[in-house]
Amino acid sequence: MEQFLYIMLYIQITLCFFCLFRIIKGPTIPDRMVGIDIFGILVVGICAIIAVLTDRMFIIDIGIAWIILSFIGTLTLAKYLGGKKLNE
Amino acid sequence: MQNTWEGKNSMNEIIFKILLIIGILFNLFGCIGLVRLPDVYNRLQSATKCVTLGTCSILLSLLFHFGFTEIGIKAIVAIPLLFFGATVAAHALVKGSYLFGVKLGDQSVIDEYKDEAEKSSEDKKKMNKK
Numbered sequence: 001m002e003q004f005l006y007i008m009l010y011i012q013i014t015l016c017f018f019c020l021f022r023i024i025k026g027p028t029i030p031d032r033m034v035g036i037d038i039f040g041i042l043v044v045g046i047c048a049i050i051a052v053l054t055d056r057m058f059i060i061d062i063g064i065a066w067i068i069l070s071f072i073g074t075l076t077l078a079k080y081l082g083g084k085k086l087n088e
Numbered sequence: 089m090q091n092t093w094e095g096k097n098s099m100n101e102i103i104f105k106i107l108l109i110i111g112i113l114f115n116l117f118g119c120i121g122l123v124r125l126p127d128v129y130n131r132l133q134s135a136t137k138c139v140t141l142g143t144c145s146i147l148l149s150l151l152f153h154f155g156f157t158e159i160g161i162k163a164i165v166a167i168p169l170l171f172f173g174a175t176v177a178a179h180a181l182v183k184g185s186y187l188f189g190v191k192l193g194d195q196s197v198i199d200e201y202k203d204e205a206e207k208s209s210e211d212k213k214k215m216n217k218k
Contacts (some may be wrong), residue, residue, distance in 0.1 A: 001101075004105070008108055011112055011116070012112065013122065015115055015116065015119045016143070018120075018122060018123050019122065022122055022123060022131075028128065028185075028190055029188070030128045030181065030184070030188060030190055033181060033185075034122070034128065034131055034132050034135065034181065035122070037174070037177060037178065037181065038118070038119070038122060038135045038139050041139050041140060041170070041174055042115065042119075042139065042143070044143055044147075044166070044170065045111065045115065045142070045143045045146045045147075047211055048143075048146050048147055049108075049146070051159060052153055052171065053149065054122055054178075057158055057159050057162070060150075060159055060162045060163060060166065062161070063166060064162065064165070064166050064169065067166060067169050067170050067174075068169065068173070070173075070174075070177070071173035071174070071176070071177050074177035074180070074181060075176070075177050075180050077181075077184075078105065078177070078180040078183070078184035078185075079180070079184065080180075080184075081184035081185060081188045082183060082184040082188065083143035083187060083188075084161055
């Protein structure tokens with residue numbers, strides 16, 4: 001059971017490197033922002049698997065905070081890309 | 089580290105494993121699409137839908153492992169936050185990248201947002217002149 005969870009954790013961490021590849025190589029600026037957005041969602045999955053492994057409660061709290069911060073950051077950068085002010 | 093999963097109900101453990109594998113597979117397909125597809129819009133469409141559904145499946149699997157304890161309830165609370173937050177952010181990102189001027193890919197067939205974007209940009213120029 002523990003070995004199974006470690007395999008899932010390593011697969012999820014490998015997927016984060018796919019996102020890092022897209023962030024580094026992306027030809028345009030929106031490509032990099034897509035990579036950052038997907039990276040933020042994958043980290044929540046890592047937090048969930050680590051919560052099962054260590055049986056601690058506060059790691060899920062880190063995941064929830066990460067969801068909200070990723071949402072606010074991506075929305076702000078999207079507004080910046082569209083050339084709009086934040087109150088439009 | 090103490091092993092707390094030894095004496096749990098076996099049916100819940102089977103459902104937990106199946107949901108976890110489904111979530112990891114969806115994440116894998118989404119990230120392959122993120123690397124392989126040719127265009128910003130294709131990449132965003134593939135990656136956002138698959139990765140959001142996969143992470144929701146992983147969070148739902150925590151409920152079957154822990155039952156209705158504190159961790160399970162917090163995982164259930166995180167699902168709607170993730171579902172609506174990620175999709176709304178992706179939609180805003182598509183509009184922003186179109187207005188930024190990213191071209192469609194070579195194999196794209198139709199561009200339905202073009203007229204509306206031109207109209208909004210003309211309105212903005214008029215507002216600036218006034």
